């Protein structure tokens with residue numbers, strides 16, 4: 001069906017791996033993010049913070065930003081994933 005509809009050619013093993021591992025992991029991750037967003041916006045009344053490096057709007061919490069006591073909002077201006085990338089380069 002995939003081949004006919006989308007002209008995609010994947011082996012049966014690839015597709016079954018996709019169904020068994022990738023898709024549940026993707027759904028779980030998506031669900032985790034949406035619950036986190038919901039919780040942050042409705043319960044904690046949190047806000048979004050824009051990363052100065054990648055420019056992405058991310059929830060202002062310690063999952064996305066490292067704590068920085070010296071800054072106004074208590075977090076670094078660069079998100080955790082950008083900070084990781086930066087540290088790898090050095």
Ligand SMILES: [Zn+2]
Nearest residue numbers: 051054079082
């Ligand atoms: Zn970033």
